[in-house]
Amino acid sequence: MGADRTGHRKQAPARVSAPPREAPADVRPRRPALAHVVATRLEEEIVLGRRHPRERLIEQELCGQFGTHRGDVRIALFELEKKGLIERVRNRGAMVRDLTPKEVTEIYAVREELEVMAARILPFPVAGADLARLEALQKKHGAAIDAGDMLGVFYANLHFHQALFGLCGNACLIETIEQAAQKVYGIRSYANASPQVLERARRDHVDMIKAVRAGRREELVALTRRHLKPQPEAYIRAYQRRFGSAMGGESE
Amino acid sequence: MGADRTGHRKQAPARVSAPPREAPADVRPRRPALAHVVATRLEEEIVLGRRHPRERLIEQELCGQFGTHRGDVRIALFELEKKGLIERVRNRGAMVRDLTPKEVTEIYAVREELEVMAARILPFPVAGADLARLEALQKKHGAAIDAGDMLGVFYANLHFHQALFGLCGNACLIETIEQAAQKVYGIRSYANASPQVLERARRDHVDMIKAVRAGRREELVALTRRHLKPQPEAYIRAYQRRFGSAMGGESE
DNA sequence: CAAATGCGGATTGTATACAATCTGGAAAAC
């Protein structure tokens, strides 16, 4: 089968007719790619601390747990590798990645830049419905903290930030913010172990909503920066407790 | 046709895992994941315009072209999908993505933010060896432009920017810059079709080196912004010529 | 003659078998 494939050729019918529709109302119940489901669920498990750093991820094992075949698991692992959540060595398999303090610091520097950018281009004023949604998500977040429900905390926090930055209108920026955040999913459990950090996050969210409502952009920017600060610090403290504080910011 | 006799050997001395002889420049049989090689080479082909937007990418066909099995090709396609270079629809396959002007504008906004960040944190002064490398790469870029060698232009440009931003020292930022750049690989051929754009890029590179050498940060930042500007504009012009200029600033 | 419909080929999704390679430890050699 060279380049023939008769009967199927029309690769580009969109000549001068219509611009490519980016969001076809294709709301058909098309099952999502199974591999992505596996990747997503693995992400969740890593976030929740159910998979510890340096834990091995065996393909066959995951097949059983997610009820699928190795092909999909394999794709999911490659995806998570590219996301930076796991590490893969040829012929040896995959393991949950263990980030060094230096890497964490660098990632958070990028996150700050991106999220501040979102805060800067976010068009004011924000619609009332959006504000209401932010408040609802914030309430959920607070409730989860009070209940000690780490899973709930994670998701409520995630959704709050998605909603907030989603207001900026730049899809690529939203996606990039998300990707950067995913890189440190694996260490969230360290940061969230401290109740003070959680409390502070809760207060930050309240203040952010206030700033958004009032259209005080610089305040929102400052809050965004401050909000990100405690997390790498908490991780680094935990890291040093684990390995001894001999290492400040060595090996890249 | 029956291009599946990729690795069918039975009596080979089990020494060198004997990759299929049509294996590309990959001399080391045990280094990189084969799937990533396929993904990289597909990226290249898209950049060079050998794969046009909306062109279909058939797994079996790619197997023959890259001399591997569908498993690897499949992983490569998933990877390129997540990178934003291609689009996949379940049970229907993959095609080279066709970006709308809005998407391109958004991507370039993010690129600007990230590259400016790199310029800002780049530690001065820059070592002489690094400056020499930048100049060598710039020369290569200019030579490729003069020769009309688009492949050479692409790689020289890529390497120049990698070297420049690589000086910033933040691995995550470097990677994020790279990812954002990859999203618009598919439209590079449009921008590079114009000789003026290429000429300007060449001059920009020269000026950037000067600014780096002199340690003039603000100048470098300004150049970085200016350098990115013509590309989305060129694409949008080409897009409007293709589909009619009925759509200047649609949705949003 | 227009519209609905069913068929055949092409392509992806799924499953499984097999080969290559790595890890760890036991046995052998010194």
Place this chain on the structure above:
DNA sequence: GTTTTCCAGATTGTATACAATCCGCATTTG
């Protein structure tokens, strides 16, 4: 007793066969 060698198990990498799905076309039907 220490080091080396080699084997066995485990795990990933590779190949291929089969099923599910989709697309275009021809046939049928009103």
